[in-house]
Amino acid sequence: MFEFLKLSRQILGMNSRNLEYIRPFNLARAKKIADNKLLSKKILKDNNLAVPQLLAKIRNYAELENFDWQTLPESFALKPNRGFGGEGILVVYGKKKNQTDVWIKADRSLVSIEDLKAHIRNILDGSFSLSGTPDIAFFEERLQLLKLFKPYCYKGIPDIRVIVFNKVPLMAMLRLPTKNSSGKANLQQGAIGVGIDMATGTTTTAVSGKNKFIEYAPDTRLLLSGIRIPYWNDILKLAVRAQELSGLGFLGADIAIDKIKGPTIIELNARPGLSIQIANLSGLKERLKKAAGIKIKTVEKGVRVGKDLFGGEIEEELEGISGRRVIGTVEKVKLIGKDGKEIEVEAKIDTGAGFSSIDTELAKQLGFENTVLEYENLNISYEQIKNLTPEQRKEIFKNIPDLADTAIIHSSHGTTYRPMVNINIIMDNIEFLAKVSIIDRSNLKMPIIIGKKNLGKFLIDVNK
Amino acid sequence: MNVSPIINFFINQGVPFTTVILILMLPIIATFIAFLRQVVGIKAFGIYAPLIVTFAFLATNGLKYGIAIFVTVIFTGMLMRFVLKPFRLLYLPRVAIMLTIVAFLILGILVIGGEFKRTGLAAVSIFPILIMITIVEKFIAVQIEKGDKAAIFLAIETLIISILGFFIASSKILIHFLALYPWVVILTIPINILLGKWTGLRVSEYFRFRKIMKHL
Numbered sequence: 195m196f197e198f199l200k201l202s203r204q205i206l207g208m209n210s211r212n213l214e215y216i217r218p219f220n221l222a223r224a225k226k227i228a229d230n231k232l233l234s235k236k237i238l239k240d241n242n243l244a245v246p247q248l249l250a251k252i253r254n255y256a257e258l259e260n261f262d263w264q265t266l267p268e269s270f271a272l273k274p275n276r277g278f279g280g281e282g283i284l285v286v287y288g289k290k291k292n293q294t295d296v297w298i299k300a301d302r303s304l305v306s307i308e309d310l311k312a313h314i315r316n317i318l319d320g321s322f323s324l325s326g327t328p329d330i331a332f333f334e335e336r337l338q339l340l341k342l343f344k345p346y347c348y349k350g351i352p353d354i355r356v357i358v359f360n361k362v363p364l365m366a367m368l369r370l371p372t373k374n375s376s377g378k379a380n381l382q383q384g385a386i387g388v389g390i391d392m393a394t395g396t397t398t399t400a401v402s403g404k405n406k407f408i409e410y411a412p413d414t415r416l417l418l419s420g421i422r423i424p425y426w427n428d429i430l431k432l433a434v435r436a437q438e439l440s441g442l443g444f445l446g447a448d449i450a451i452d453k454i455k456g457p458t459i460i461e462l463n464a465r466p467g468l469s470i471q472i473a474n475l476s477g478l479k480e481r482l483k484k485a486a487g488i489k490i491k492t493v494e495k496g497v498r499v500g501k502d503l504f505g506g507e508i509e510e511e512l513e514g515i516s517g518r519r520v521i522g523t524v525e526k527v528k529l530i531g532k533d534g535k536e537i538e539v540e541a542k543i544d545t546g547a548g549f550s551s552i553d554t555e556l557a558k559q560l561g562f563e564n565t566v567l568e569y570e571n572l573n574i575s576y577e578q579i580k581n582l583t584p585e586q587r588k589e590i591f592k593n594i595p596d597l598a599d600t601a602i603i604h605s606s607h608g609t610t611y612r613p614m615v616n617i618n619i620i621m622d623n624i625e626f627l628a629k630v631s632i633i634d635r636s637n638l639k640m641p642i643i644i645g646k647k648n649l650g651k652f653l654i655d656v657n658k
Numbered sequence: 659m660n661v662s663p664i665i666n667f668f669i670n671q672g673v674p675f676t677t678v679i680l681i682l683m684l685p686i687i688a689t690f691i692a693f694l695r696q697v698v699g700i701k702a703f704g705i706y707a708p709l710i711v712t713f714a715f716l717a718t719n720g721l722k723y724g725i726a727i728f729v730t731v732i733f734t735g736m737l738m739r740f741v742l743k744p745f746r747l748l749y750l751p752r753v754a755i756m757l758t759i760v761a762f763l764i765l766g767i768l769v770i771g772g773e774f775k776r777t778g779l780a781a782v783s784i785f786p787i788l789i790m791i792t793i794v795e796k797f798i799a800v801q802i803e804k805g806d807k808a809a810i811f812l813a814i815e816t817l818i819i820s821i822l823g824f825f826i827a828s829s830k831i832l833i834h835f836l837a838l839y840p841w842v843v844i845l846t847i848p849i850n851i852l853l854g855k856w857t858g859l860r861v862s863e864y865f866r867f868r869k870i871m872k873h874l
Contacts, residue, residue: 201871202859202871205870205871207857207859209857209858209859213855213857214857312746315748316748319748321748321749382805404866405866468863471867472870476870476873477874
């Protein structure tokens with residue numbers, strides 16, 4: 195019981211957030227900046243931080259009537275200046291063919307100028323603003339989705355929420371829009387939150403909605419853990435810089451990664467939510483206390499302290515000393531086969547095997563269909579071949595396309611003779627060429643094992 | 659009944675006893691609601707709505723009529739949102755239409771109550787009914803801000819708090835106690851100062867973050 199109470203003190207609750215962190219550290223002036231998207235955009239932009247480009251703003255009905263709709267580009271986002279929780283945002287992806295005044299939304303529904311006007315009137319009347327007071331509507335450029343995130347998202351664009359306190363990034367979460375959240379990266383509306391290891395920027399555990407832990411992206415077999423977020427260092431730096439500039443002592447910075455611009459700040463939050471703790475399975479209060487006493491002068495120092503204090507430490511050190519990556523016994527790998535065909539699967543790391551081997555079906559999917567079929571047509575057993583010289587064997591198989599080699603494999607099931615092909619494997623961000631044998635693994639859990647020959651660049655941690 | 663001299667003084671000045679007690683109950687119910695929010699974590703529609711609904715319950719003849727009216731109001735608010743959605747109306751006119759519909763419905767209920775000889779319903783004074791109708795605006799505001807689910811959830815929380823508040827405020831023991839020691843009410847101020855400085859986790863947060871605890 196006492197243990198329980200002690201543990202609970204590591205978690206940041208609503209009372210404590212409001213009284214001990216927002217009240218003293220987020221002063222009215224700073225909150226004003228965060229709650230005013232146009233103002234925060236201007237301040238960040240003036241200091242050379244990346245923000246989505248402002249296209250136009252509409253302050254009142256008169257401006258709405260006189261607005262020249264042809265100045266709008268093919269795709270844009272329409273937002274209320276004081277909106278909250280992602281409400282009232284309208285995004286279009288392109289214009290309808292041969293029409294200059296009809297745009298298309300992500301769900302393929304059409305948006306006419308009349309629709310835009312109605313939406314803007316709602317914004318101006320304050321339907322989406324915090325206190326229902328009149329608001330300003332603005333158009334900004336639409337950020338473009340990074341290819342890496344494409345399979346994980348339903349429409350919309352994911353963003354990374356970073357909590358910064360005392361110039362130290364404390365905790366981060368990747369927010370993926372889903373069908374339930376209708377393409378919005380907001381947890382309250384049903385988006386997925388994925389915890390991130392502060393040191394490496396690799397995702398850890400994922401939460402859907404309020405309290406449901408999930409392993410895979412909805413309707414796919416894509417693991418949500420182990421995604422390595424690109425530009426990780428830049429993202430943390432951007433978040434810390436945003437804190438310096440906004441004056442918010444306790445800040446939740448929302449950063450998206452644009453295909454061209456890279457990390458871009460989309461919003462500053464003076465009252466960040468608490469669910470980030472669930473996605474990271476870790477308490478914020480403990481981290482706030484740790485970060486409170488440190489004097490930090492530069493942005494780089496803040497980022498370093500955040501990584502060192504709150505990241506998975508040992509692993510990184512080990513990787514630094516040995517120059518090799520630490521992997522677990524099961525790893526997510528990307529296979530690149532013939533003609534650049536890419537498939538992502540889970541692989542078993544097997545130090546008992548010499549060669550790596552992949553399942554016949556998988557080999558076919560990677561473009562080695564003919565190799566497999568022609569090899570099977572020859573129908574050669576181990577018995578027939580074991581007394582031949584290597585040259586004689588080569589002669590038999592010379593007509594099979596894309597065959598890299600053949601191999602005798604002794605395993606617990608007996609000895610087999612297998613065809614081998616060359617594929618590229620990307621594991622833990624390292625790409626290597628591997629000669630893999632092809633065998634029917636359909637009754638086994640993983641379609642691929644990585645053997646000793648290809649594990650030279652890695653260390654294996656069985657607890658991972 | 660034994661009453662304290664100060665209450666006696668009020669009564670002699672012409673303030674009805676029930677009014678004095680109701681006014682003294684106000685800080686106690688308010689403190690109760692603050693406690694539920696800060697320590698237990700029941701949100702409801704802020705402090706004003708459950709407080710005013712509690713007193714509306716006290717003023718309607720019996721709890722059941724109060725609940726009937728409250729549920730009607732919320733139910734209509736929910737229904738009308740779907741009906742009015744395609745019209746894309748601005749906020750205030752939309753609320754005005756909802757209030758109109760709710761008013762008609764309440765009138766209908768009163769008539770039906772009269773038909774079934776439920777005269778208690780028709781005898782409910784107009785002010786508690788008006789109070790309940792205004793709850794609809796709060797409900798719509800939350801609907802827009804946090805979505806339908808959250809709004810219904812908060813409405814149910816409001817109803818529960820108001821019912822609890824009703825039982826506290828109509829408890830005979832508490833009424834007698836307040837009549838004897840009205841100064842006790844001042845104690846709510848230090849209690850609220852403590853609540854206002856309370857930084858611990860709420861009971862609901864122990865539940866919300868239970869999975870983290872297992873991992874720490």
